[in-house]
Amino acid sequence: MSRSAKLALGCALLLSLAAPAFAQAKKETARQYGVGHAATPAQIAGWDIDVRADGQGLPPGKGSVKDGEKVYMDKCAACHGEFGESAGRWPQLAQGKGTLASHDPVKTVGSYYAHVSTVFDYVRRAMPFGDSQSLSNDELYAVVAYVLNLNDIVDDKFVLSKETWTKVKMPNEGGFFDDDREKTEKAFWNKNPCMKDCRGPVTITGRAGSLDVTPEDEKSKRRGVE
Amino acid sequence: MTERTDKTRATRRRFLAGAAGVAAAGVTAARADNAKSLAKNLPPNVADWSKSLGEGVGVRAYGTPSKFEKDVQRRTVGWLTATPESSVSFTPLHQLDGIITPNGLCFERHHGGIAEVDPNDYRLMLHGMVDKPLVFTLEDLKRLPRVNRVYFLECAANSGMEWRGAQLNGAQYTHGMVHCVQYTGVPLKLLLEQAGVKPNAKWLMVEGGDAAGMNRSLPLAKALDDCLIAYRMNGEMLRPEQGYPVRLVVPGWEGNLWIKWLRRIKVGDQPWYTREETSKYTDLLEDGKARQFTFVMDAKSVITSPSPQMPVHGKGFMVISGLAWSGRGKVSRVDVSLDGGRNWRTAKIDGPVFDKSCVRFYYEHEWTGEQLLLQSRAMDDSGYVQPSKDALRKIRGVNSIYHNNGIQTWAVKSDGEVENVEVG
Known part of the structure; x- marks a missing residue:
């Protein structure tokens, strides 16, 4: 295969997101620099805290809604509110169902x-x-169970664990789709955008000044255009 | 700011505006007043600094800007967030020129405050679907071959407060969650090759070492394409607030992916659906459904001068100046309108034009004191043209928060004051 053909093939693979094939092909020729050390299982275990949507990474343990209530009241309610309604301006955790298509969506x-x-x-x-990474695994399961209960997703007797994980059905599970801008916003690609008389008379329909929410110090600025 | 954007409704803003003003008042005193000149320093008199010796070398071992530039600062909007540890400060775009953002002025967005990482204790772990899980020290990373690249970094929530109309009076606040920096770092591809990625791997989970443990899923294809493990910005080591000693660079993609204080990369075969890519950084549309994994930052531009914080002083010749960028490639052209988008003229781009970087544009104008409705419109080499705010709203509604790249309008009044306005 010629060099340019190889290059084109590489680009095509990248574009089709066939990354594994690309990685594999490259692996044979990639230089090994001998820099870095093997990560030991103990090192990995200490940092490997991520949990994936399919449950990969879930630690051993379990927690009930009832136990979660205590953890929540002690460690979460001060900011998130006793019922997940938010205290002040901290994130709201509960309620908001049916608001996503409204003028005032509440994401919980x-x-x-x-x-x-x-x-x-x-x-x-x-x-x-x-106080990040301070909860025990059981406390974690429990407090998550309690937040689910606050949202009426599980009942008062529910115990969350690796085994009961799949029983939880999230109400907005089907609420997302992958980026489609290149299709739905195709009109924004335009080699020759309008340059002259592109629209009718222009009127000002809104002013930031009338809201007056910009930090005050800007009002004393007096530097001109440079 | 994204935590509380749902609270940034007009009534609340009005209510909180007073408090924000009080909090910011302290900064006012430090503002330099360049308009005031002292006759004794002006010709024919000989200025003070021409007669006596100044400070010697070494006094300013790490130099800082002139004391007359104290007003050039990152600024915050007090009412945006519940706490400064999970909040944002904005780049003073209106006070900068060229394409490079000085390190100390690059906007900040933290979710658990600034992690102060001792470089001796820094470790980057690379594991998951790899042949050899590895741990790198900072010295390890610095031994490897490195590259230098200039990229813009824009928070997906930049201009997020403007979806429902003109809100904040200043380019710093409407567009200041962007900066443009030259990074020095190791291609992520090279690191992945050291560990050996398994054939069926498709995604990475990248994670920060801060108290938020910020984590995102990153497609492997992007990692192999142009991502960097960066440890320097504009030549010097990263600033603590930008992820010292190591951050991920994800060219052209939303800033939230550019994990700071990077501690771990895990290779997998599917996305993780972390908090930052589901409950945040998803774009809610009018029908209640949300786009996810909207990584690319579309072409965008803003006139930085004149702008509300940078009014026009007097009639006559002026240079309209602005910044443009695109996550889809190089900015190929910027047009400027003086009449709210009715007629457009092509601006001059000056300075280097790099892939997924900022460009600086200028448009010269002889101002006679007429009202101007200034707009700028960026195009990139994919053919994408920055849309009007209304065109964006027609497709997305006003609940998206993120990815607002609509055309900004500044109204220049006859006295030279400038206001953020909406036009219809």
């Missing part, structure tokens, strides 16, 4: 999340805010 675990793993993985790595 119950109204918006498509996967339980999303809650589990996030709480495991980032919560409680300011």
